Amino acid sequence: SASAGDSGSDGAAAGTDESLSSVLESGTLTIGTEGTYRPFSYHADGSGELTGYDVEVARAVADQLGVEAEFEETQWDAIFAGLEAGRFDTIANQVSITPERVEAYTFSTPYTYSTGVIVVPEDNTSIASFADLAGKTTAQSLTSNWYTLATESGATVQSVEGWAQSVALVEQGRVDATVNDKLTYLDYKKQTGAAGLKIAAETEERSESAFAFAPEGTALAEAVSDALATLSEDGTLAAISDTYFGADVSQ
């Protein structure tokens, strides 16, 4: 991507930005993630090693930077608070790049491209597009970009902890739909069969997810972007993606 070439330049020499140097010095990159968001960030077999697409990508990036990856697990609701409090250097948890977030945080280049989907009960015929969400009720995680998307489509949003609760509410018929990452739904379907559910509509634009950093973390963001570029070129990203999705979502 375009920013890759700039990263090695004198930008980092601005003096006050110690985000990269402090990571290199300490030898660890601390990464905030949910640990409960399949298939991006979760524990193998439920209680084993932390793994998932975002987790493995973050590990690869840390490798590239020559530092250890150290994960801090936290709730989505608290994840930005944790970043701002300096509890971790970056977030790897399918953080979509949105205009509001760009204002508040620094982003790396994206490492996931995906669409959003509306998930509804199989027998639902009233929702066929995002416009149809107007006046309907959906279940979403608070602060997620899907929450914003559903609201903007005119839906009444019930906020829940995460995907599991959202999909349960849809299955129980207590909300009309939920909007989420297509990848999440496909993983759910692969695992449980998603009986009684279907995709009612899909966004036209692809959303982009990237590593998020504190506003003053430019140097680190640029270094991570460089690393992503390298990993993309040598096929590492594609390989990781294939493990989790059977497809390459990094392009």
Added chain:
Amino acid sequence: MSPTDQKLLTVRGLQKSFGDNQVLKSIDLTVARGEVLALIGPSGSGKTTVLRCLNGLEIADGGTIEIIGADDATHAPVTIDFAAAHGSRAGVPKKTLGTLRDRSAMVFQHYNLFPHKTVLENVMEGPVVVQRRPRAEVETEALALLERVGLGEKRDSYPFELSGGQQQRVGIVRALALRPTLLLFDEPTSALDPELVGDVLRLIKELAAEGWTMVIVTHELEFAREVATEVAFVDGGTIVEHGDPKEMLRNPQHERTRQFLHRLLFPF
């Protein structure tokens, strides 16, 4: 001995155990109308337990209690046979137990007034709520009784506002208002300040003079001598000795009675 049917209260072979502790082995006693029976005896000998059985607060394991009503024409004698009930509350017909309670009323050592009710409410609760007598009639009667014990002005006070002696007098009025056949007193003055004892004892003495039938557990030997028509010494779950108060307190027949009286009369 006069025949049983002339006695107001007849107790035969009353037994009561708490677990392994046989508190009452076999209690026999009779009280004729207008008599005052004083029960004396060491601590733990079962005096309170006897009274509680007479008031139906405790169900005996064996023996019988027979009590006749205030007016023989309308109140037939009621007999409870505890052996048949096997010491369980369920074994005693509810109605029989109710009659026993109706005919006897108890004055407690620690007054046990209802703290959330005024003096007048304490007195009226039984007649109005339980006996369903007309409120106005009961109130007139209750006030008269309170006046009589010098507590007319305290009708709207709560128990905590009264001295111990005043509370005990309310306790007595509460019992009287139930119109019982038999009054039971369990050490009515032993929780009182010494100077307040007199008011209560005088009241009981007056009631005796008026012909109320009573059973009184007491340690006040002087009082027993003067007021009781009979004294019974309880020890080891039986009535060891009974008789005329003046005679028995001066000249007890049993060694145990002698020892007990000596300890009380000459403590040091």
Added chain:
Amino acid sequence: MSPTDQKLLTVRGLQKSFGDNQVLKSIDLTVARGEVLALIGPSGSGKTTVLRCLNGLEIADGGTIEIIGADDATHAPVTIDFAAAHGSRAGVPKKTLGTLRDRSAMVFQHYNLFPHKTVLENVMEGPVVVQRRPRAEVETEALALLERVGLGEKRDSYPFELSGGQQQRVGIVRALALRPTLLLFDEPTSALDPELVGDVLRLIKELAAEGWTMVIVTHELEFAREVATEVAFVDGGTIVEHGDPKEMLRNPQHERTRQFLHRLLFPF
């Protein structure tokens, strides 16, 4: 009157108020070594308050207390002037208050034994922990005292395992073990079952005979007559009358004393 310096205890003009309630107006009393002073008086007259002031449990508002030690050579008299302290604990030098407490020991109406300590521990707590005397020596002495009151076998019992009379005897031993100059008793038998009163009274009588100096609040007039060397009648915050027990109980000079005694002696 003998000169003050021969008296073991001298109280002058003692005053004490609780809020607006002036309980002690002006109490004067003296007790010579080996004397037994009995305080009698109506409930609420301030008898307990006097004792509590003597033991430093209550800080008086005015007046003085002087108490001399057991052995005049080593124990100089200590005087507390409460007027100077303005009724506040802070106003009394800690050491003076400590000396007052050391020289007097109290036996309470409700025993107030430490329920979590054995009989022996109750007795040894003060001498060992507070007075820092050698444990072995104290134990020998404590056991001797317990034997003497007939409770040697109960050394390892907890208070709840004892009867009231036994508990009170432990209370007395606890006080004796402190080796006080002055023993204070606050109605030591009024919480006891009547038959248990004798044991405690006999013990106190023995202590009096041995020459212990004591102040006893009591309602047992018979006991006061026989054991006390002086009786004082407390009422309305002052000592209304005092004198020889036999004389005063038979022939009180003041109307109030007369009334009080009459109520106690002829309750009904």
Added chain:
Amino acid sequence: MSESTWQLLLDSLWPLIHGAITGTIPLALASFAIGLVLALGLALMRLSKRRWLSSIAQVYISIVRGTPLLVQLFVIFYGLPSLGIVIDPWPSAIVAFSINVGGYAAEVIRAAILSVPKGQWEAAYMIGMSHRRALTRIILPQAARVSVPPLSNTFISLVKDTSLASLILVTELFREAQQVAAFSQQFMALYLEAALLYWVICLVLSSGQGVLEKRLDRYVAH
């Protein structure tokens, strides 16, 4: 704190108060009322001589007190539907909190009943009352006074616990705070503001407790 943060706190004050008035407070009141009735029944069961009645109540109380409220909420809201019982958020919350209050208050009421001196039962029997009448006219009024302080603690806990209702789609004080926080990214400030509001509610409740105690003390002071 920056000026904009202050402005945010000011702006969000009304939504938060609104959340308290339409969510927190009615939720707490309704659950407490129902819970108390339940608790009285459980307390009487616990005191019953019939072993099986007592055991049922004991197991109930043990489960309610031995498991996190959060889980209880989830079971009722997300779990019951798998048995075909679908309950809306508000009723779900009220059911869960009532069940919870029932378990805690039952022990309080039981202890209060046991704290009434045995002599009161005996005096009631003596004047001829049945067990039931003695209970309602003599014992419970006295137990009520004793149980005011612990019950008001239960109520205060309940008020704070209602914040968990946000997890099952009920909009109340904390939910409002989370929403504002999520969109302003000012978690700290908003949570502190919510805490302050909870505190104020609890202070008001505590002073209400004082008034109630004083009223009841008219009858039973010593």
Added chain:
Amino acid sequence: MSESTWQLLLDSLWPLIHGAITGTIPLALASFAIGLVLALGLALMRLSKRRWLSSIAQVYISIVRGTPLLVQLFVIFYGLPSLGIVIDPWPSAIVAFSINVGGYAAEVIRAAILSVPKGQWEAAYMIGMSHRRALTRIILPQAARVSVPPLSNTFISLVKDTSLASLILVTELFREAQQVAAFSQQFMALYLEAALLYWVICLVLSSGQGVLEKRLDRYVAH
């Protein structure tokens, strides 16, 4: 429930127990121990005749008891860093829970101290003890017995509340359940399993309470 769900519950049992042993239980024990010390100090402050000491303790207790624990956790973990104080998850959790226990247990201990009859103070003074010695040798040992039941309630609440530590990155029982739930998408079953484990822990603790009470009753039965 399907067979695979049973299998899942069985497979997840060890991770959950592991979470309890390495997270829930040590967290609860450490916080309770520290909280008790804090509580004793606060209780003595509350009972002090010095008004300002008493007031400080009162305000502390009021705030702790008047605000949701969740918010207290967030303030310490996410809020303090904005003041430059960054505390790791475990210490943060222990600090928050200790502060919380301190507030609740302080009132329990205060009430227990007040419940010791005044005559015990007087007997202690009579044998010459200072206030401090009377407190430590005579009053507190008796207060300890009285406070066992309410303190063990506080402890049981604490055990359940530690589930909130999952919000600030501490891995304990509930967090393990969430992880398994997220992986298996079976959160209902997992939450019920977690509830069951919490219940078992609480039952064990309660029986421990019984043993403790019996031990202490040796000394102070009536």
